[in-house]
């Protein structure tokens with residue numbers, strides 16, 4: 001264990017430079033909300049929740065579901081902060097990542113409030129390029145995809161399978177019109193549609209690319225916050241987030257039990 005930081009590896013005594021922790025080995029499965037506020041929402045779905053720390057956009061806690069330990073750590077918005085979370089959490093013991101986030105849907109039939117299971121992430125972002133070359137979409141890890149579907153059956157939810165495009169820009173990059181940039185935003189929405197995306201978020205591609213490159217398991221459930229075709233926006237967004245977190249905690253527990261079995 002390093003007793004002095006170096007520029008190439010700025011960890012000290014087992015502590016990372018960004019994710020706030022005390023050096024303990026973390027649970028093997030970690031939920032990744034973008035919003036730090038969603039870490040606290042997850043406490044309703046976990047027993048014995050303990051907040052470990054809070055630094056920058058990273059809020060980290062641990063709890064248990066069905067007797068299995070589960071970590072929750074926010075990533076903040078976008079690829080760069082998400083990459084840091086995955087690299088540091090991996091080194092702290094996490095081997096399976098589940099993003100629990102929000103998105104804007106493209107097809108009119110994916111209504112606000114729908115909970116979705118991300119089957120693949122299209123290639124569009126900057127950070128993910130450092131971990132995965134080429135333009136082939138990155139599929140979710142099949143064990144995580146299956147665990148999320150099984151958990152939805154247990155919690156009485158149904159998950160809509162989607163393809164996501166993760167954008168490095170919330171406004172023009174997600175086709176939101178700004179004064180003087182109306183044409184650029186409209187072109188971008190057409191491009192996203194032509195790529196076959198069902199939704200836009202800002203982190204899934206990075207989660208999938210970095211976790212896959214590090215040999216970790218990964219997947220994502222996303223709650224539909226708005227619809228870009230009908231222009232609807234869900235004002236009362238808390239209920240769908242809580243349902244998404246509950247089924248993700250259930251999936252995390254089953255994946256954690258599996259990794260324990262595999263270790264023996």
Ligand SMILES: O=P(O)(O)O[C@H]1O[C@H](CO)[C@@H](O)[C@H]1O
Nearest residue numbers: 033034035077101102201202
């Ligand atoms: O709901 P979360 O996980 O915060 O994620 C979504 O919300 C943010 C934009 O408002 C982006 O991070 C996007 O991916």
Ligand SMILES: O=c1cc[nH]c(=O)[nH]1
Nearest residue numbers: 102103104201202225
């Ligand atoms: O429209 C949306 C909603 C949530 N997150 C996004 O990135 N876009």
